[in-house]
Amino acid sequence: MGKRRKKKQKHPRGKWLKFGLVLIVLTIFLALGEKLPKKMTEAFSEQAEDAFRDGSGLEIHYLDVGQGDSTLILCDGHAMLIDAGDNDRGTAVQSYLESQGVTTLDYVIGTHPDADHIGGLDVVLYKFDCRTVIMPDFEKDTRTYDDVVQTMKQKRYKNTLPEVGTVYELGSAVFTIVAPNGEYGDSANDYSVGILLQHGENRFLFTGDAEEAAETDMLENGIDLKVDVFKAAHHGSRTANTEEFLQAVDPDYAVISCGQDNSYGHPHAEVMNRLRAMGISVFRTDEQGTIVAYSDGTQITFNMSPDESWKAGEPKN
Ligand SMILES: [Zn+2]
Incomplete structure (x- = not known):
């Protein structure tokens, strides 16, 4: 030697x-x-990451599923999924969940029967062991909706109807059903299941595609909707995210899930202007991809910095 x-x-x-x-x-x-995207290289808060490793943390993954919604929430070894993107995204959502070590979903919420929310849900319901499935009392005569119903039957899952005020536990986090609060005729969006998620002092709100009528009812149901992070309703549409609602929710951060150059022009300029004027920091999946928020019960950190483009979408005719 x-x-x-x-x-x-x-x-x-x-x-x-x-x-x-x-x-x-x-x-x-x-x-x-x-x-690596520049923003991805920013370090997460060590405190939040350590807390998560200790098993006392919460992670929220706002998945980039193009024009649609899908959110994975992990807490203390428990998992839940809100929506699963459109029909062609089911397998991608499945892979993402697997990459996070998910085998069982304590809760699966299909906010409402539109394809950009429940399209990929049949794959998820089929591939994972799903304990409690929550969908609103609103049916749609589509192949997409039927696929979900048939998969539920096949796996012998029973739907749990959302009851406003019901509280569920997810590890050390809890969530409360805050919508739907009424009857909305043919408006599938307004039947969206809304939940308020609380982890220690940190609060997060998800309202699917709830539009103005549903938002107004949420403000009157007696539940305090003030949160730290609001997942902007209906992909940042002007038919939702009213000034009155945003003022009550009063978030520090808004996360917008929408597809690049989507035909609806989401997020709409009115909403972007409103968020900006209110000093709300914005994250968006069309420009930033999948966004992850960490909570240690007191602090919330993200895996990137807020978006600074404030660019609104352009509706296509
Ligand atoms: Zn939608």
Whole structure:
């Protein structure tokens, strides 16, 4: 051994070899760094990450499913999913859940029967062990909806109707059903199941595609809707996210889930202007991909910085 080391020290070529290796490694690191979106390289709050590893943390993954919704919530080894994107996203959502180690979903919420929310749900219901499935009392005469109903039957799952005020536990987090609060005729969106998720001092609101009528009713159901993070309703549509509602919810952050250059022009300029004027920081899946929020019960951190473009969508005719 000693002999070999001696030989190495004597050999100047060895030094150059080491230097070359360091250079190569550095180059690879830099190249990888370039490929990562700039914002992704920002460090998470160590506190929040440690808390999560200790099993006392909450993670919310706002999945990028293009034009649609899908949110995975993990807490203390428990998991729940709100919506699963459109029909062509089911397998991607399945893979994402698997990559997070999910095998069982304590809760699955299909906010309302529109394809951009429950399209991928048949895959999820089929592939995972789902304990409590919550969908509103609103049926739709579509193949997409029928696929979900048939899968529920096949797996012998029973639907639990959302009852406003009911509280469910997810590890050390709890969530309360806050919508739907009434009858809305043919408006599938307004039947959206809404939940308020609480983890320690941190609060998160999800209202699916609830529009103005449903938002107004939520404000009158007696549940305090003030939260830290609001998942903007209906992909940032002007038919939702009213000024009155946003003022009551009073979030620090809004997360918008929508597809790049979607035909609806989501998020609408009126909503972006409203959020900006109210000093609400915005994250959006069309520009930033999947967004992850961490809660340690007191602090909330994200895996990236808020979006600063404030760009509204452009409706296509
Ligand atoms: Zn939708």
